[in-house]
Amino acid sequence: MLPPLKYDPERDSRTLIVHVERLDQERRDFGPGYHDHGVLFCWEDGRPPHPDTITRRFKQLAAAAGLPEIDLHDAGTAMPPLAAMRGSTGRR
Secondary structure, three states, X not given: OOOOOOOOHHHHHHHHHHHHHHHHHHXXXXXXXXXXXXXXXXXXXXXXXXXXXXXXXXXXXXXXXXXXXXXXHHHHHHHHHHHHXXXXXXXX
């Protein structure tokens, strides 16, 4: 059996802070041509990726992991019961 999923607010906050700091540095490095859309995941010039790009990459990663083909939306719907099977209550 897999270990329960662990929510670690300190670790997760630090991870997010480091990511935002990296985005800020990329924005400064890119200069005035940076397109700031206020998103957390973007191309080097600040533009958000097209949703099909995310879907295509998700399918590639799922296939590489040997998972059956599943839509990205369905993966989000499947997560709560899968987390419960691993012992997560969903409570923080």
